[in-house]
Amino acid sequence: MPTRPPGTRRPGADALDILGMGAPEPDPADASPHAFPDGGTWRTEVPSCEGPEALAAVLEEASSLDVPVHRISQGSGVWMLTDAEITEMVDACAERNIELCLFTGPRGTWDVGASTRTDSGGGGLRARGHDAVAGCVEDALRATELGVRCLLVADEGVLWTLHQLRARGELPADTTLKVSALIGPVNPAAYSVHERLGADSLNIPSDLTLAHITEIRRVSAAPMDFYLEAPDDLGGYVRMYEAAELIRRGAPIYLKFGLSKAPGIYPYGAHLRELTLHGARERVRRGRLALDLLARLGADGGMSPLGSRLPGTLQRFPLPERN
Numbered sequence: 001m002p003t004r005p006p007g008t009r010r011p012g013a014d015a016l017d018i019l020g021m022g023a024p025e026p027d028p029a030d031a032s033p034h035a036f037p038d039g040g041t042w043r044t045e046v047p048s049c050e051g052p053e054a055l056a057a058v059l060e061e062a063s064s065l066d067v068p069v070h071r072i073s074q075g076s077g078v079w080m081l082t083d084a085e086i087t088e089m090v091d092a093c094a095e096r097n098i099e100l101c102l103f104t105g106p107r108g109t110w111d112v113g114a115s116t117r118t119d120s121g122g123g124g125l126r127a128r129g130h131d132a133v134a135g136c137v138e139d140a141l142r143a144t145e146l147g148v149r150c151l152l153v154a155d156e157g158v159l160w161t162l163h164q165l166r167a168r169g170e171l172p173a174d175t176t177l178k179v180s181a182l183i184g185p186v187n188p189a190a191y192s193v194h195e196r197l198g199a200d201s202l203n204i205p206s207d208l209t210l211a212h213i214t215e216i217r218r219v220s221a222a223p224m225d226f227y228l229e230a231p232d233d234l235g236g237y238v239r240m241y242e243a244a245e246l247i248r249r250g251a252p253i254y255l256k257f258g259l260s261k262a263p264g265i266y267p268y269g270a271h272l273r274e275l276t277l278h279g280a281r282e283r284v285r286r287g288r289l290a291l292d293l294l295a296r297l298g299a300d301g302g303m304s305p306l307g308s309r310l311p312g313t314l315q316r317f318p319l320p321e322r323n
Contacts, residue, residue: 008298011241030214032251034221037312040304041251043070045225046283047258050076050268052088054280059096061284067291068306069098071254073152073178076267077105078139083146090147097307101150101178102143104136104158125154125182133158137165144171150309154180156197160317163198167319176200176311181227181234186212188219192315195222200311201254206230206237213249223311224250227258228290236260240290244299251302252311257287 016022035041046062049055049072062069072093078086086102093100107125127133136158140151149172153159159179165171181203185191194202201223204216216224226246230237238260239246247253262279265272294300 008244010244011297026245026248030210031248032214032217034217034252035302036223036252036304036308037310038304038308040308041253041302042247043223043252043254043304043308044068044287045071045073045254045256046280046287047073047227047256048075048231048265048276048283049280050074050265050276051081052085052092053273054268054276055089055092057277057280058284059092061281062287065284065288067284067287068303069096069287070304070306070308071099071101071150073101073103073150075103075152075265077103077107078143078148079105079135080267080269083142086143086146086148094147099150099176099309100148101152101176102139102148103152103154103180104139104143104162106132106135107154107182125180127155127158133161137161140165140171140175144175149174150176150178152178152180154182156183156194159194159199160197163316164319166198174310176309178225179203181205181225181230185216188215191216191222192219195220196315196317198316200314201225203227203256205234206239207235210242210245210249213246217249217251220315221252221312222314223252223254225254225256226250227256229258229260229286231258231262231264232260233264234258240286240293243290243294244297247299247302252304255287255290257283257290259283259286 046058046069049058089100127136140162162177166175177198177200179194179199179202184203184205185194186205203225206227228240228243259279259282265276268276
């Protein structure tokens, strides 16, 4: 079994070999055996696209820099957009065959509870109480009625609730549920539980090691979302040079082009317009840098066809009996 795809190389490998500083060949056992149902091993995502104007900036920059985009995601939430804004975003993404993913809310950090302001972080971004879950359900129903087919969630209970609604036909069957990095699982057991609760793709924290990713892939084939560059509130990690190895170990994987050293923009409004538009364009540019690196290493093969969005057959917990 080859240790890596033919024609690929590690960064700096030839020069380091001359100096006797070459690294050992990667272990074939570390490679993920999984792929997307279309046969691809990786897709792309541009996050933090907060409204129609930011989306237009992303699409313009992606066209200018020739950056393929499979998914656009937003962080402020469905409730921070008007119906007209959502419809405009749905139409713009549909025209280019890009998946649009909107966040469900409310979340703990914007709630009245004080625990998220403590050093421990309390319950984090989770939905506090019945009313918060109900708000997330309302967001999901409204968004899907307007044509959105991917929903971001930051609470295990909300995930399970939306999965049940999808299974019972209250949400469209082709709706995908994406777990936020804000509650991302950090071990194989937790990753598997989220998959069984209904997750179709899962953000994992960007500080997990390559070995941790291999461990996850031994128990789950659910698509993984990974920030090559993480926002500062998620650590600010920049792991661009690991892109090829992340694909090899983490497939099927979404490479997310985040942005460090940038102020937070959630919840977005016009007061953050210039910052958001500049950030949107720079995220696409970061994507171009990552794709160029993969090409130089001969590791840019295996990308899913543009327009691909479904995750394939995944493992689920049995649904409870109807009351």
